[in-house]
Amino acid sequence: MKPDQIIALIASLGTWAAAVATFLTVRQIRKQSEASYRPELTFTRTMFEGVPLNTLVNSPPQMSALYKNPSPSVWLKTGDEHTGDKYGGDKANLPRFTVPLRNVGLGAAKNITVSWSVPMDELGKQLEELGAQHKLSSPCFKCKHNSFQIVAESLGQIWFSWRNEATIDYLVPVATQPEPYMVELPNGYVQAVSMLIFLFFTSPEETAKKTRSFDIPVLKVDFEYFDIGDHKHHTSFNIEIIASGIFPNEDGVCHFFGAVEFKKPS
Numbered sequence: 001m002k003p004d005q006i007i008a009l010i011a012s013l014g015t016w017a018a019a020v021a022t023f024l025t026v027r028q029i030r031k032q033s034e035a036s037y038r039p040e041l042t043f044t045r046t047m048f049e050g051v052p053l054n055t056l057v058n059s060p061p062q063m064s065a066l067y068k069n070p071s072p073s074v075w076l077k078t079g080d081e082h083t084g085d086k087y088g089g090d091k092a093n094l095p096r097f098t099v100p101l102r103n104v105g106l107g108a109a110k111n112i113t114v115s116w117s118v119p120m121d122e123l124g125k126q127l128e129e130l131g132a133q134h135k136l137s138s139p140c141f142k143c144k145h146n147s148f149q150i151v152a153e154s155l156g157q158i159w160f161s162w163r164n165e166a167t168i169d170y171l172v173p174v175a176t177q178p179e180p181y182m183v184e185l186p187n188g189y190v191q192a193v194s195m196l197i198f199l200f201f202t203s204p205e206e207t208a209k210k211t212r213s214f215d216i217p218v219l220k221v222d223f224e225y226f227d228i229g230d231h232k233h234h235t236s237f238n239i240e241i242i243a244s245g246i247f248p249n250e251d252g253v254c255h256f257f258g259a260v261e262f263k264k265p266s
Contacts, residue, residue, distance in 0.1 A: 037228050038105050038233070041103055041225070043100065044180065045262065046260040048075045050074065050258060052073065054069075056074065067156075068154075070155065071198035072198060073191055097184070098182035099185060103174060107173065108173065111167070112171060112225040113166075113223070114165065114168065114221060116164045116219070117219070118162075118186050118188070119217035122217040123196065126196055126217075140155070148160045148189075148191055164186070171225075185260075186219070193241055201256075214243075220237070221239060223236065237264060238264075239260060240263065241258055244256075
């Protein structure tokens with residue numbers, strides 16, 4: 001190979017190496033740019049106390065099915081100003097239970113779709129089994145993918161429904177907006193879990209409380225959303241209800257303390 005050919009080859013290799021380096025640099029800059037506006041959604045662990053609605057008022061209306069429900073169906077977050085004797089009147093509405101959602105990423109999330117997977121089939125089987133222990137007429141409950149009905153008259157005969165999909169317009173980073181967006185758990189799930197806890201821990205079969213494991217079916221939620229560069233993202237959580245202290249008494253009233261924990265699927 002002649003000297004001029006060698007020089008040309010070296011020059012070509014240098015140009016190629018420079019092009020590769022430029023490409024890698026541009027790609028790294030692009031990754032850093034995307035990371036700078038990538039949102040990241042997460043929940044915060046929430047502590048609460050579950051109490052029956054009729055314990056929050058002085059004189060519960062006798063004709064209202066809501067007040068006949070003996071389960072700890074009202075979940076009051078720890079530190080909530082509306083706990084215990086803060087009601088004290090003659091009427092209280094059944095509050096919705098919400099959990100805090102935050103964007104801990106560096107950029108805003110927009111066009112957020114929230115999709116719930118509510119384990120109503122599993123809850124229905126557990127509730128019917130416990131209803132039989134309490135000698136309630138079957139079916140005691142009707143569980144569907146978006147509704148929960150208490151059929152047994154002694155438990156209140158109430159019907160709850162919810163939507164398994166919702167939308168959030170946008171959620172900016174916590175650095176811009178420290179206050180969380182409050183996401184409502186499907187109310188039928190909350191009511192079914194409350195009834196499950198009540199029936200299990202007031203079961204007439206004393207041995208059941210000692211020998212059976214008490215597992216609350218896991219609620220699942222999926223998020224699909226876009227960042228400001230219109231890149232699509234997805235995240236999901238398993239939502240577990242942890243009952244840390246349950247106090248049934250001789251009058252058939254059941255209170256409990258619990259926590260809502262959020263875990264990424266493995």
